[in-house]
Amino acid sequence: MGMDQMHRVIGELRSELPGLSEWWGSHRTAVPALAALLVIVVIGIVGVFGGLRYLQDTSSPTAILGGLYLMLAVIGVSVVVAVVAVNHLIEHFARSKEPLD
Structure with missing residues (x-):
């Protein structure tokens, strides 16, 4: 597989997952808590x-x-650590559901 083909495949994957970059941008602070739960x-x-x-x-x-x-x-x-991480995730996702003014 050449470099051009790999770039094309990566571009196709990015176009298929546009929601992933949006989710990452709005939930970046939740990632450490999710990682802590995974480690536990x-x-x-x-x-x-x-x-x-x-x-x-x-x-x-x-x-x-x-x-x-x-x-x-x-x-x-x-x-x-699990209680703190779950508490952070609950607060984060409750805050993200509030309507913006």
Whole structure:
């Protein structure tokens, strides 16, 4: 595929998605909150599988207790970040629905 063909394909994609650039322009402040929620979901999925494997392979009670405390701390921080991100998104999208004068 030559450069001219790639430019043509990119131009066609841009013309098919005109709403994406409009959405990005009006909701740019919501992107960090959406990214934070995505990171929390990924950490949760990785944490469940990795944490269970860690607890299964560990023989020392002290290591198990330390791992459980670490998991509890990560869950606590994740809950706080998720609440703040969801609150920001609710405020942002409620503000964007208000009619302009």
